[in-house]
Amino acid sequence: MAGEAVAHAAEVAHGTVDLVPVVALLAAGVIAVPIFKRIGLGSVLGYLAAGLLLGPSGIGLISDPSSVLHLAELGVVMFLFIIGLEMEPSRLWALRKQIFGLGVIQVVSCGALLTLVGVALGFAPAVAFIFGMGFVLTSTAIVMQILGERGELSSEGGQKIVSVLLLEDLAIVPLLAVVALLAPAAEDQSIFTRVIGFAGALGAILLLIVLGRRVMNPFFALLASAKVREVMTAAALLVVLGAALLFQVSGLSMAMGAFLAGVLLSTSTFRHQLEADVEPFRGLLLGLFFLAVGMSLDLHTVAQSWQVIAISVVAFMLVKGVAIYVIARLLRSDHGEALERAVLMGQGGEFAFVLYTTAVSAGIIDGPTNAIFTATVIISMVLTPFALIVMRRFMPKRVESMDGVEEADGLTGRVLIIGFGRFGQIASQPLLALRHSVSIIDNDTDMIRAAAQIGFKVYYGDGTRLDILRAAGAHTADLILICTDDRAQTTRIAELLRDEFPLARVMARAFDRSHGIELLQTGVEFQVRETFESAVLFGGTAISMLGSSEDETAEVLEGVRDRDRQRFELQLGGEDWRNLSRLLISNAQEQARESGINISEDSAEAAVARSAPATSP
Template structure:
């Protein structure tokens, strides 16, 4: 038995690897690769893995981690800053789409309970795809991008409601459905208050103590235990375990430890999420695709058309021009990863029949596959659609790309010691935004108490730098403990296409030319510069001519390879 499980696991991971490598060339997200791999190896195609139910626990835990990761990306401060688009546009969009899609699938022949779950799944969009594409295109701070982010934030809030409803719908009779839902919402509110209190008062000091251990293993284990405890607590309240993961992710997403948490558990999380989406793919009844592919394509097209139209209508009612409204609609036209997770929960709970879940998942996959293209070419598609509808595009649509709002524009300061504080002070005096990173929790706490933008993390970790948007930063000043670490980090940054100018500060000296050849723009050997500064002061007190001092210092910099 153990041998069979091991072989199935090997087949699943190998299939995921092959699919990800192939679909990556097409620019499609890994989620689709894993779903495709699951379809191929599942019992409905090759049968290489004949019993997907053996991995049901992995699937459920994968949902918890998926919602935890979505929660980490949730931002209460951004929600308040965008409250107009969040509660106005987002609220109307979710309600209208849910009512329309719920009525449609109920007439299709589902139960009321299944209609609620499916409507919730279809009303929400893909946060991962939209944020990634808008960020890479430099459109997050354009008006249509801000509106899209606001709607996605409300969708994250709506996700909490749907997560509360799934287990209730599984056990409720239609006659007492209203009272069951009211009771569940009350339990959810109590649970939310408990987890909010834990996240605000208990987790910060706990993570400060964990951070002092300076151990990635302890960080990973601690985070997993916290997520599992939250899932266990929500399960004890009779609610979905995924709800606990999402709420605790929201709480940790507001802390200074967020980036380090995300970085430390990313590998573990990604593997489990890959297994989760593979198990979902194995449950997809592929014969539906073969028998009903015209209907699937039609449903996918209708879903994207209706969502685009409804979102554009709601945005237009807020006073935005038609161009912005339509681009926002195109941004959010797809279904998303939450739809797949919600349908998986619905199927595991017995609320949504397997064939219905498979059909809707296939529709969601088709919309997610098309979505990156819609996002990338919405600037061209929108004027064409407006012209087709007989509407003249506004003047704002013709603004050239170089006049668009510049993304990033900040400086990353790695290390917030004495030098880091000086650099941050200079940046503040010159009104240049910055993000400082330090792995000393006491330093971070003091700096944040003073109102400084300092986060906990290791600046020698590429994932931490990515979470600080190094791709769009003006400059990064990074401190490394050793030359080996500096070499590895600079080489890794340049190999993945990060072209941000970097000033490297090393405690050691030597090999400066090598770091410059790897891609560093400036290199400052800390000990050497300190000794040269002391030497300059010494020679001045000895009345040596300033020009002679300058020549001698430059000669020593050249001798040690500091040609920056």
């Protein structure tokens, strides 16, 4: 009887919700995305490949990709809402020249050229325009990932690329409006009907602006006072989906409505709360959108039209790349920067799928044509990482500009500081305040030029090179401070100083406890973890604010430091620690004698214990 009940329940559950496609989609994304990211092809291509595998052109587990795509379009809606939240007027104004200068020039020029290429390939002008403009929209996901991995997001060249990407993200909004205008109108649609439709669209925009400026902030303030987190999340979704629905029933794009709602809330005090609430839904549904695009790719159509796709990929990437290179050179970028930007941005992007899908819904292009367009963009995205590898292999290494930068040569400072980042800048201030003779080297030319503007003289030099250390005066310096922020680099410099300048007194910035032990074993006399003292001070201030007296706070902090020293000694090891202690005690006694002071070994040992380096857990 119980078995029959269980079987019946399972049958009912199976009849109510078919979990197989849901589990398959989740599993495909969870497996494919990490693999594609690990091999350097990005998460977008992972989703597309997983969708292709599950769709009709793959194993056919999901036979109706359009049903998934309709739901997944909400991911694009939420993505544009978050982009709108980031469009603060102040940010746009700060980057106005690059966004509305370089960005507009690149998008308009490339769009015009690619539209002509589409016409030359035999497509109707309206279809060629959609094809070309979709390809103009570079993959933000791929480019941002590559720039982030290379640490170039904040560089001058990286900022230019980010500005163009920002303009391209903005461009999708008017492009969706253009698609709506290009959509074939019904034959029985009168002029009066069109005027009513236009008025309704204008009314929807004005209504959303009024609601965004007058109603949404008080609305969220009222909900926040209830202090119920799920209600705030529901309200955030209500704003996004409500704006999308308002624009949809008015004949406009859902994504445009969400974007405008985001812009209106970009200066709201609830902006970060809204972003945090929407982000999980955005990420999941946007991933589902890319899965649905992959499922929608018809390999049979692609196989029949492979010549058109191959020509389109080569022609579009070549024309777009050349246009980007020429524009960059005309705007005074050097050859290396212009070439890298052309290769990096010569691909299509994920917003092309949004544009093409919208064009299919509007009746401008059909399914087979969409398959050709989508395949062209996907192949260009796949080729980009490989094109970058080829470019780096054959292009000469970029020579860093040395304008305003002086190389280290013949320096004779009493103190040598290697690395002038945040840590080195602070460490140098007591030395400079007491007018010690200080020489500073760093291998970041941008930082050197920035330091010169605020009165610091920093020389160019790589501390991991022995010849540079000699030129910087390491052989004559009384004290050497290694303030670099790279663990391996710091250890390498310490090893060089130990082997070549054994008499030099060396202090070093450690990354963590194990790195501190490694540095001491390398011969560094004093090391301190980069965050230890600031964290101790932070905790001390916290207990003071909670009512601890000054003496109690000092006692607690000394206890923290003492326990840390004890853990450090245990980890360093018995004999190593004893040998190191003897060396430090001997140095302390010698330093005291040079100052005309005689101290006992016990006093020196106590002094060493008090100055023992703080290291991290």
